[in-house]
Amino acid sequence: MNITQTERPVTLIIGSSGQLGSEIAAAILNEYPGKTLVCCDLHTDSTPDGAEFETLDVLDKSSLEAIIKRHQVREIYHLAALLSVKGEQNPLFAWRLNMEGLLNVLDLAVRHKVGRVFWPSSIAAFGPGTPRDWVPQLPVMDPRTVYGISKLSGELWCQYYFQRYGLDVRSLRYPGIISWRTPPGGGTTDYAVEIFHEALRCGSYTSFLQAHTRLPMMYIDDAVRATLELMQADAARISVRTSYNVTAMSFTPMELAEVIKLHLYDFRIDYREDFRQVIADTWPAVIDDQVARTDWGWNHHYDLPALVSEMLTNLATTRSSS
Numbered sequence: 190m191n192i193t194q195t196e197r198p199v200t201l202i203i204g205s206s207g208q209l210g211s212e213i214a215a216a217i218l219n220e221y222p223g224k225t226l227v228c229c230d231l232h233t234d235s236t237p238d239g240a241e242f243e244t245l246d247v248l249d250k251s252s253l254e255a256i257i258k259r260h261q262v263r264e265i266y267h268l269a270a271l272l273s274v275k276g277e278q279n280p281l282f283a284w285r286l287n288m289e290g291l292l293n294v295l296d297l298a299v300r301h302k303v304g305r306v307f308w309p310s311s312i313a314a315f316g317p318g319t320p321r322d323w324v325p326q327l328p329v330m331d332p333r334t335v336y337g338i339s340k341l342s343g344e345l346w347c348q349y350y351f352q353r354y355g356l357d358v359r360s361l362r363y364p365g366i367i368s369w370r371t372p373p374g375g376g377t378t379d380y381a382v383e384i385f386h387e388a389l390r391c392g393s394y395t396s397f398l399q400a401h402t403r404l405p406m407m408y409i410d411d412a413v414r415a416t417l418e419l420m421q422a423d424a425a426r427i428s429v430r431t432s433y434n435v436t437a438m439s440f441t442p443m444e445l446a447e448v449i450k451l452h453l454y455d456f457r458i459d460y461r462e463d464f465r466q467v468i469a470d471t472w473p474a475v476i477d478d479q480v481a482r483t484d485w486g487w488n489h490h491y492d493l494p495a496l497v498s499e500m501l502t503n504l505a506t507t508r509s510s511s
């Protein structure tokens with residue numbers, strides 16, 4: 190049977206120019222060639238081949254509604270947000286963007302019968318009352334940043350829309366995401382990306398987190414695969430409608446530097462903590478993601494040595510070809 194353009198399942202990504210949005214867009218085009226993909230953001234430097242781009246402020250609900258109607262959208266990945274560090278610089282706007290943006294998406298998804306929505310939470314939804322090690326799926330959650338408060342509230346709104354309206358909304362609590370194609374968006378785990386750029390550029394790095402600050406992390410390829418696998422999973426296998434714990438590894442700046450030194454023998458790291466240390470101190474060190482592994486088969490592929498090798502190889506190749 191010939192599938193015409195309008196009969197194809199249309200996927201919308203909001204925040205498509207960011208660290209995660211740009212990679213999820215590329216992966217969807219690569220893995221599901223039959224899908225029609227519409228990318229939305231405040232701006233774009235480039236849209237992946239095969240996708241359409243629409244300029245959108247997710248706070249402009251009528252423009253979002255027009256896009257959903259015009260393209261007959263059936264699936265949304267909502268990734269537009271202000272992250273932890275930028276959120277603390279502008280708390281009231283962070284709350285507005287992160288909450289109103291999500292509520293616009295959830296409300297319009299119900300109204301226009303969008304089949305499925307993905308929205309990410311974060312380890313920032315945890316707080317000092319959460320156990321630091323082996324954080325279970327449903328621990329005490331007392332976030333201290335406006336970003337974390339918006340993520341915890343967003344999780345509850347997602348569950349509410351599922352229970353009240355039957356909206357198939359799915360979510361992951363991403364740890365720090367480490368990628369080489371796109372820069373990070375202003376979070377507390379950004380050091381774990383910057384360190385690779387500086388290691389190759391000048392052979393040294395000053396960490397804004399202390400040597401022994403252990404945080405959960407994940408390589409971008411695992412984060413994208415987790416997202417697409419969750420969205421593909423049979424609805425009967427999704428037992429968590431707030432947000433799933435997912436992780437791949439946990440390390441400290443010192444441990445990361447030691448593995449980088451196995452590749453770049455002269456690499457040096459020193460430590461000058463700043464305001465981001467206070468945020469990191471309220472986050473857990475190690476996450477237990479057994480529920481995601483049992484429910485829909487989550488399994489990470491990249492550990493710390495594999496992550497370091499991928500980052501250095503890909504960034505070195507990019508540097509030599511530019």
Ligand SMILES: NC(=O)c1ccc[n+]([C@@H]2O[C@H](COP(=O)([O-])OP(=O)(O)OC[C@H]3O[C@@H](n4cnc5c(N)ncnc54)[C@H](O)[C@@H]3O)[C@@H](O)[C@H]2O)c1
Binds near residue numbers: 210286
């Ligand atoms: N990157 C991480 O380490 C990490 C960790 C945990 C959770 N998350 C979550 O994943 C999602 C994506 O994060 P990211 O790292 O890609 O962030 P990012 O900052 O790199 O990208 C966000 C994108 O949203 C766009 N945007 C901002 N305001 C907008 C608006 N009003 N309308 C439309 N677009 C707007 C930005 O232009 C940007 O391209 C966020 O919800 C974030 O909280 C990310």
